[in-house]
Amino acid sequence: MLNTSPALEFKSSTFFAPILILYTNDLTAIEQTLHEKISLAPEFFKDSPLIIDLRELNKQNLSLDFSQIIQLLRRVSFFPVGIRGGNENQNQQARALFIPIDTVREQGSTLMIGAEAAKQETAPQPAAQPEAATPKEPVRAVPVPPVSAAATLVTQPIRSGQRIYASGDLIILSQVSAGAEIMAEGNIHVYNTLRGRALAGVHGNTAARIFCFDLQAELISIAGDYKTSEDLNKQTYRHPVQIYLQNHALIIKEIA
Amino acid sequence: MARIIVVTSGKGGVGKTTTSAAIAMGLAKRGHKTAVIDFDVGLRNLDLILGCERRVVYDFINVINGEASLNQALIRDKNCNLLYILPASQTRDKDALTQEGVGKVLDELSKDFEYIVCDSPAGIEKGANLALYFADDAFVVTNPEISSVRDSDRMLGILSSKSRRAERNEEPIKEYLLLTRYDPDRVKLGEMLSLEDVQEILSLDLLGIIPESKSVLSASNAGMPVILDEKSEAGQAYADVVARYLGEKLPHRFIDGKQGFLRRLFGGRK
Ligand SMILES: Nc1ncnc2c1ncn2[C@@H]1O[C@H](COP(=O)(O)OP(=O)(O)OP(=O)(O)O)[C@@H](O)[C@H]1O
Ligand SMILES: [Mg+2]
Numbered sequence: 140m141l142n143t144s145p146a147l148e149f150k151s152s153t154f155f156a157p158i159l160i161l162y163t164n165d166l167t168a169i170e171q172t173l174h175e176k177i178s179l180a181p182e183f184f185k186d187s188p189l190i191i192d193l194r195e196l197n198k199q200n201l202s203l204d205f206s207q208i209i210q211l212l213r214r215v216s217f218f219p220v221g222i223r224g225g226n227e228n229q230n231q232q233a234r235a236l237f238i239p240i241d242t243v244r245e246q247g248s249t250l251m252i253g254a255e256a257a258k259q260e261t262a263p264q265p266a267a268q269p270e271a272a273t274p275k276e277p278v279r280a281v282p283v284p285p286v287s288a289a290a291t292l293v294t295q296p297i298r299s300g301q302r303i304y305a306s307g308d309l310i311i312l313s314q315v316s317a318g319a320e321i322m323a324e325g326n327i328h329v330y331n332t333l334r335g336r337a338l339a340g341v342h343g344n345t346a347a348r349i350f351c352f353d354l355q356a357e358l359i360s361i362a363g364d365y366k367t368s369e370d371l372n373k374q375t376y377r378h379p380v381q382i383y384l385q386n387h388a389l390i391i392k393e394i395a
Numbered sequence: 396m397a398r399i400i401v402v403t404s405g406k407g408g409v410g411k412t413t414t415s416a417a418i419a420m421g422l423a424k425r426g427h428k429t430a431v432i433d434f435d436v437g438l439r440n441l442d443l444i445l446g447c448e449r450r451v452v453y454d455f456i457n458v459i460n461g462e463a464s465l466n467q468a469l470i471r472d473k474n475c476n477l478l479y480i481l482p483a484s485q486t487r488d489k490d491a492l493t494q495e496g497v498g499k500v501l502d503e504l505s506k507d508f509e510y511i512v513c514d515s516p517a518g519i520e521k522g523a524n525l526a527l528y529f530a531d532d533a534f535v536v537t538n539p540e541i542s543s544v545r546d547s548d549r550m551l552g553i554l555s556s557k558s559r560r561a562e563r564n565e566e567p568i569k570e571y572l573l574l575t576r577y578d579p580d581r582v583k584l585g586e587m588l589s590l591e592d593v594q595e596i597l598s599l600d601l602l603g604i605i606p607e608s609k610s611v612l613s614a615s616n617a618g619m620p621v622i623l624d625e626k627s628e629a630g631q632a633y634a635d636v637v638a639r640y641l642g643e644k645l646p647h648r649f650i651d652g653k654q655g656f657l658r659r660l661f662g663g664r665k
Contacts (some may be wrong), residue, residue: 318545
């Protein structure tokens with residue numbers, strides 16, 4: 140036989156999936172908070188895969204109807220693709236719904252699905268992550284552990300309708316058009332005109348900042364606190380600025 | 396191997412078909428064997444502008460479905476024997492246009508032609524996506540108004556992410572701006588965006604400015620691409636566009652309305 144092409148091939152790869160840590164079993168509160176989060180970045184969350192982390196919930200011994208939370212997530216357009224930290228009962232329910240179960244290892248949790256897994260190998264994180272802050276919001280999508288990923292560099296213009304997501308810092312050399320959306324878990328630097336939406340610290344990093352050469356953004360957000368172009372101050376419009384959070388208020392400061 | 400040019404815009408009615416006919420004719424007149432394809436299935440406009448609507452027997456979809464050969468479907472232009480038209484179907488539905496089918500037709504044309512011009516339908520749906528998918532160069536046709544500029548920007552995003560070159564990680568499609576229906580008087584009155592306004596948003600390589608001109612309508616009524624009307628400003632502007640695309644360095648004209656000394660010499664606008 141001549142060489143025939145194979146029917147399939149396995150390749151190892153990692154892909155990005157946010158982790159949803161549940162702190163409550165109150166479905167109404169969960170749904171409400173999810174809607175708020177989604178409204179911040181609808182394009183990003185739409186049809187996004189998601190991993191559900193139940194450890195916090197189980198620590199508090201809160202029971203949860205697993206199939207209901209799955210239904211809820213599907214309704215708001217998430218695709219749950221895994222759970223972790225579930226108890227035996229929850230794992231069984233997940234299996235029945237064909238949702239894979241990820242085992243959480245004791246030392247520095249590793250997730251097999253998700254960009255973090257790959258990066259951890261190169262930059263090991265300190266063990267046991269629990270975020271310093273005690274949760275005030277019932278639901279938060281936070282990566283575990285907080286990763287210091289390498290910066291992403293983009294040299295092409297980001298046009299209307301395009302979306303960029305970086306799991307670390309995001310550095311953009313060209314313009315960002317109105318109708319485009321750029322997001323980073325870390326800082327955002329735009330060495331050009333920023334006309335679209337820019338969301339830094341999207342997983343809750345309140346220390347993240349946005350820097351840009353020419354501020355004409357439709358929306359800016361840091362760790363969920365946002366301003367739309369309507370709220371942007373005339374003084375800094377079309378100026379080079381940095382944007383950061385101070386006591387939950389977005390500060391826009393001209394870079395002299 | 397042919398160079399594949401897509402004429403695209405996002406927004407409808409901005410001058411894509413006018414431009415496709417003009418530049419295809421311009422390239423052919425300069426000695427390059429050129430085919431121009433109408434991707435606007437269901438509407439069929441290109442053949443009207445090129446004045447060959449009564450010679451259409453088979454169309455693009457027939458070729459894709461294997462009901463006719465390319466040679467049967469291609470119509471040779473009456474004014475220039477290096478220009479061929481592949482018309483769209485008026486009767487078939489858009490689903491007949493498949494990526495595989497389009498790819499095959501373009502491959503076959505590539506063997507024989509130097510340039511293939513794809514006249515895209517408006518919108519960002521399947522037809523428009525297929526028209527740009529195989530492109531090497533994109534002529535982004537934009538009118539000096541904000542909605543058109545926005546749509547062009549959107550199209551540029553698609554060009555840089557959803558084309559074959561993007562998928563294969565090859566050198567990106569070369570993007571050019573064609574600012575059409577430009578009326579310097581209305582720009583001065585603030586009723587239209589200026590070239591600078593448009594470039595501030597799009598920052599593209601400018602191939603040319605096509606002024607708003609009555610000659611476009613009369614040419615299309617006569618079934619003749621406006622580039623053949625050498626006396627009209629629009630015709631000259633398209634001739635410049637073709638020359639620039641082929642590498643000639645020409646200063647941009649028709650930005651200010653006044654045509655410098657030529658205008659003063661010969662008086663009013665044609
Ligand atoms: N430079 C111009 N000056 C005056 N009229 C023009 C010019 N360019 C185009 N037009 C007119 O605008 C109308 C639309 O042009 P055309 O059909 O080329 O646009 P299109 O982008 O192909 O439209 P569609 O999106 O429907 O395919 C036509 O009536 C045409 O005559
Ligand atoms: Mg058209």
